[in-house]
Amino acid sequence: MATTLNETLLLAIPLAPLAGSLIAGLFGKTVGRAGAHTVTILGVAIAFVLSCITLFDVMGGASFNATVYEWMSVGGLKFEVGFLIDSLTALMMVVVTFVSLMVHIYTIGYMAEEEGYQRFFSYIALFTFSMLMLVMSNNFLQLFFGWEAVGLVSYLLIGFYFKRESAIYANMKAFLVNRVGDFGFLLGIGLLLAYGGSLNYNDIFAKGHEIAALTFPGTSWNLLTVACICLFIGAMGKSAQFPLHVWLPDSMEGPTPISALIHAATMVTAGIFMVARMSPLFELSEAALSFIVVIGAITALFMGFLGIVQNDIKRVVAYSTLSQLGYMTVALGVSAYPVAIFHLMTHAFFKALLFLGAGSVIIGMHHDQDMRNMGGLRKYMPITWITSLVGSLALIGTPFFSGFYSKDSIIDAVKLSHLPGSGFAYFAVVASVFVTALYSFRMYFLVFHGEERFRGPKHPESPMAIEAANAAHNGHGDHGHGHDEHHVHVPHESPWVIWVPLVLLAIPSVIAGAIAIQPLLFGDFFSHGVAFQNVIFVGENHEALTEMGKEFQGWAAMGAHAFSGLPVWLALAGVVVAWFFYMKRPDLPAVVSRTFSPVYKLLANAYYLDKINEIVFARGAVAIGRGLWKEGDVVVIDGVVNGSAKFIGWFATVIRFLQSGYIYHYAFAMIIGMLGLLTLFVTLGGK
16 A cells, blocks of 8 residues: 555545535526535535545555645745645544535435525535645644634525524624634744744644743743643634633524534534644643643533523534533543544534434424424434434433443543643533533423424414514514414424435444544554654653553443443433423423522523623723724824824915015025025035
8 A cells, every 4th residue: 555645636635525616606506406416515425435535545554744735935934735644634534524425415405495505505515625624734824724714614604594683693703703713823823933933733843842942022931832822712712612602502593504514523623623733732731731621621511501591402402512522622631632533523423413403303393493392203203303312322421322432531531630620620521421411301302202382382482482473563463473373383204315314424423432442542543644653642641541541441341331430320310300300390490490590590691701792892892993993093193184284284375475476586585595505505614
């Protein structure tokens, strides 16, 4: 087998989705709906097949790290497009293209009746291209291009329903919050460029110890720590870590396929991938790793709490994503990079499954997303029911499901870590097991079991009921949803283009963990690479993986041994509590919310972070802008411009009196001027 991958094959992987995107976007009216989804699906399918071939070759020892195109050279600094293909990249390529392919197929059914069909397919194919460019990059310039490109396309996708005010608000919020993180990311890249003298990963990694020996100018701070924290701030925005997580729940305004694509395997995992890619730098800064651990722990626990009080089915899954991203971040912080990537992979499968399952439910419920209007859908939507159950079991870490192997490995790695902050992180990830099971099976029971609430009037606080009430109040009751009380829309199973991706995602949600745990965590999978060979995943803080490897006796033994551990019983407790509250005694949740009203209000308002951002940051920005306008623009700039104009006018008025039009006046002025010059020359000559 060749030790170097074929450059043409690698180029085809990102360019195939790009070609499909351009055809669907520029020639959408010509090729029609069928043509648009055919070319984009074909492009992503080609990328997936070639990614699988690449992964197989990399596992056999092949690699690639070279410049594909040199854009510009300034002195000794080169701006290039290049690929770094090692085991980390190859795994990400397969995950991204597989989930994207499932979303593309699913979209045919979900968006069948929507306007902008061709535009939507163009966007999601372009998103796939952007993500592939990000993960395949071998330099910070290309990384930043992919980083910003996925942000831009996510803005377009979240605001796909651009006539809906809430969608416009959501995509602008996502764009602005991510700019905060991206500002830190750019500062981190700038520091590494300034003191490393290159944008190439290998060059910066080679100078890591030199940079770590420097201090930030004017302070006693370690320069590399500052750079790494700045890079991680970028990851906090892109991977929605506290407190830059506020954009992700609102981004559910986009169509459901986007929720699966952006929030399962691609955009939100970009930050996780980036920190893993930069692990040779982060390993040199314990302070940065501690910062990462604490932020991840806060996100894992406190975002999970918010999932308990959500009634929108997509928002429950969204807060679940936030919590699981916190798990991955904690794993990164304790230097368990293989475990973080392992959970990234398994999470991509079961979270995409849950999002697409939620979309199938929404279609079956005629686009009602409020779980309080559902119930008993199991017998009407059997395929959606069983696949959603599989996704939920994987999410809560049920033994022998894929999520169990990755989540349990994170908990073990944190338990064995001695990093400052790991004690709090261990409590957070263990407590989150119960919380995850509670909100996951609350959703499951409310949607698929119990009373068929869709047969009665809508829940008075649900968006559809409020919309119907407003329509009736405005005299348009016949055109709202008020008639639904008399005409029941019976749910139905989704068409095959929707349930086939669910089945295909359910399969790895069950078996991927058992298959991958040994090679990814305890095998030589990550020994195949370019930049990371003998560097990545090897450092002073990796005793945890070593200890875990000594106890690992195979996936079956690990699953069986889990029943003697705390996490499985906490998950079971969460399921039982959810069953008791929402199946046995459905009156209790209202009683609990009234009894603990302050806590419920705190959670229902998402810790009031949106209000804090609005009052402190948004209004502060408006106040600063208004001050700059009134004081800077009106007083200073306009004052200088208008003042100079007034001075010129006054000066012209004075000079005007000298322009009399009489020749003898001008002759007299010439004589006076000549005498003045002669006096000056004589004076200077005398000296």
